[in-house]
Amino acid sequence: MPFDALSDASDEALLVAYGNGDNAAASALVMRLTPRVLGYAARVLGDRAEAEDVVQEAMLRLWRIAPDWRQGEAKVTTWLYRVTVNLCTDRLRKSGRSVEIDAVVEPDDGRASIEATLIQTDRAAALQTALETLPERQRQAVVLRHIEGLSNPEIAGIMDIGTEAVESLTARGKRALVRILSDRREELGYDYD
Numbered sequence: 765m766p767f768d769a770l771s772d773a774s775d776e777a778l779l780v781a782y783g784n785g786d787n788a789a790a791s792a793l794v795m796r797l798t799p800r801v802l803g804y805a806a807r808v809l810g811d812r813a814e815a816e817d818v819v820q821e822a823m824l825r826l827w828r829i830a831p832d833w834r835q836g837e838a839k840v841t842t843w844l845y846r847v848t849v850n851l852c853t854d855r856l857r858k859s860g861r862s863v864e865i866d867a868v869v870e871p872d873d874g875r876a877s878i879e880a881t882l883i884q885t886d887r888a889a890a891l892q893t894a895l896e897t898l899p900e901r902q903r904q905a906v907v908l909r910h911i912e913g914l915s916n917p918e919i920a921g922i923m924d925i926g927t928e929a930v931e932s933l934t935a936r937g938k939r940a941l942v943r944i945l946s947d948r949r950e951e952l953g954y955d956y957d
Contacts, residue, residue, distance in 0.1 A: 775840035776833070783830035790830075794823065797841065800912060801848045807907050808852045810896055818851045838921070845914070846922040849904055856900060883953045890952055894944040898937050905933035906941070 773781070773789070775796065781789035798819060805815035825847050826840070833840075895903050901923070908919045909930070916930045923930065945952070 776835060779826070779830050779833050779840050780835065782827070783833055790827065793826075793840075797844060798823065800841075801844055804845065804907055804912050805848055805852055807892065807895060807911060808849075808903060809855060810892060814855060818848060818855065821851055822847045839918070841914075842918050842921045845908065845912075845918075846924070849908075849922055852904075853900065887952050890945060890948055891941070894941050897944060898940055902933050902937035902940065905930055906937035909934045910938070 773792070775793060778789040778793040778796075782793065801822060802815055802819045805818045806812050809815050809818065822844055826844055895907065898906065904923060905919060908914045908922060909916065914922070916927045916934075919930045919934075920927045925933075
């Protein structure tokens with residue numbers, strides 16, 4: 765596949781191309797998908813190094829199934845998120861620990877003021893801490909829906925539950941987050957207007 769065509773190709777087309785031996789397609793797919801699933805795994809696990817390990821394993825599994833990928837049966841992102849969710853769940857269960865927050869948050873582009881960056885860092889840390897108090901399934905649903913921006917049907921496919929269950933999990937998770945964070949509105953720089 766020509767290099768300029770890679771950016772326009774669908775995830776599925778890139779995976780099929782890789783399955784047929786096109787390593788450039790694999791590189792394009794890694795660059796496209798890794799940041800999203802890494803962000804998800806880091807939020808769920810609260811540890812970037814562990815998240816990187818999870819994403820590496822998820823991508824390896826994707827490469828292994830590439831030659832046998834059945835087109836049109838599932839979206840590549842849905843499959844990859846589902847594997848990532850399962851790997852994160854396994855790690856959390858095996859460790860028997862509550863997730864610790866990685867307090868260092870990198871600024872998006874460096875153009876924000878120092879004050880805005882600090883406020884954003886505090887907000888992200890508060891959200892991460894609050895997310896870690898949610899039950900595992902609620903945390904997964906909330907992160908996939910409201911942070912990763914996936915649709916309820918996509919989340920249902922990833923978590924292997926019905927759409928109504930996704931709606932219930934995200935609604936309960938959001939209510940819990942509001943309750944947890946409401947006392948910190950002023951501290952986090954939110955106005956009461």
